[in-house]
Amino acid sequence: MKTDIFEAFGGGPFSGRSRLVATCLAMSLAFPQLAAADDYRLGSQDKLTIRIAEWQTVESTFRDWSSVNGQYTVGPAGTLSVPFVGELPAAGKTTAEIAAAIGEALQ
Numbered sequence: 001m002k003t004d005i006f007e008a009f010g011g012g013p014f015s016g017r018s019r020l021v022a023t024c025l026a027m028s029l030a031f032p033q034l035a036a037a038d039d040y041r042l043g044s045q046d047k048l049t050i051r052i053a054e055w056q057t058v059e060s061t062f063r064d065w066s067s068v069n070g071q072y073t074v075g076p077a078g079t080l081s082v083p084f085v086g087e088l089p090a091a092g093k094t095t096a097e098i099a100a101a102i103g104e105a106l107q
Contacts, residue, residue, distance in 0.1 A: 039094065040094065040095075041091075041092050041093065041094060042074050042090045042091055042092065042093055042094070042095070042098070043074065043078070043091055043092075044074055044075065044076050044077075044078055044091060045073060045074060045076075046073070046074045046090075047071055047072070047073050047074075048071070048072050048073075048074070048080065048095065048098070049070070049071050049072075050068070050069060050070065050071075050072055050082065050102070051064070051069045052064075052065040052068050052069060052102065052106070053065060067083065068082065068083050068084060074090045074091060078090060078091025078092070079091075080098065082102060084105075084106065085101075085102055085105040085106065086105070088101050088102070088105075
């Protein structure tokens with residue numbers, strides 16, 4: 001059973017999926033030399049910096065999701081735990097694939 005992550009907030013800034021356009025603005029490995037490698041595949045203990053923003057249509061601005069933004073580590077099981085998204089399989093994936101998975105989960 002899939003739970004709608006927005007129901008938990010009872011409306012507010014997260015109400016209405018059509019209003020939410022969550023975008024992974026910046027996602028990179030903690031080590032710049034590895035972030036430059038487009039084909040780098042994540043492994044256990046790799047660190048990611050994740051930043052997510054919500055497009056506010058009425059104001060034509062982005063609102064930062066500061067409660068989600070931060071540094072995350074791929075766990076020993078190869079998963080990444082992101083608030084409002086849950087556990088994502090990360091081992092063997094690129095940062096672009098992880099960014100796409102987070103964006104899809106937040107739509």
